[in-house]
Amino acid sequence: PSGPLATASEAAALTPERVDLAELRSVSSYTAVSLSALLTGRSQEGSRDEILRSANLFDVARAARSSRDERYTVLYVSAQSETVFEAKDVRASTDRFVTIESTLGRDIDDAEIVTLPIDANATSELERALREVSSPVFAVLHLAGTHAPYFVDEKNAPFRPFSHVVTWSGMPELHNAYRNAIVAQDREVARALRAFAE
Secondary structure, eight states: OSSSTTTTTHHHHHHTOOOOOOOOOOOOOHHHHHHHHHHHHTTSSHHHHHHSOOOOOOHHHHHHHHHTTBOOEEOOOOOOOOOGGTTOOOTGGOOEOHHHHHHHHHOOGGGGGGGGGHHHHHHHHHHHHHHHSSSEEEEEEEETSSSSTOOOOOOOSSSSSSOOOOOOOTHHHHHHHHHHHHHHHHHHHHHHHHEEEE
16 A cells, blocks of 8 residues: 555555455456355355355345444445346345446447446446435445456556566566556545545
């Protein structure tokens, strides 16, 4: 969050009492498998039918009640495609379910991800949704700009030179693109945190 290699300074400034995680591990190199594990809390090595029948985080949020016995409004706003979910009924567990297709009004090609501010679009949708609902709110913002090929905001790209081309000799430039993508995503996380707090 700080120093010459800082990539997440905006969100860090808004969350001074957070607990930084020095290392993270993923249960899969594939987003859909990792997302299912995160939402269900289950290893993805069991029976597919059993995993698909499992309650997910949105089901739990819908069943929860606030201290004033109010039901939470459940929002899922994503820069990802709806196809990232294996379970087809996830939408039914939310009050608002926004994906990149609904934000753009069309399907998106993987090659477009590097050229479109899909995380900024998703954050704008979250801001809009938060203004339209009453509290309490359970919101999930699912961003994608740090996935290869990495979205870089040319006007705010402190790590240079950068490139989206994967070559052995170009790894430092590709790494810079990744760090710039984190900088861009940090700006959206900070914007989402401000919107949620407001």
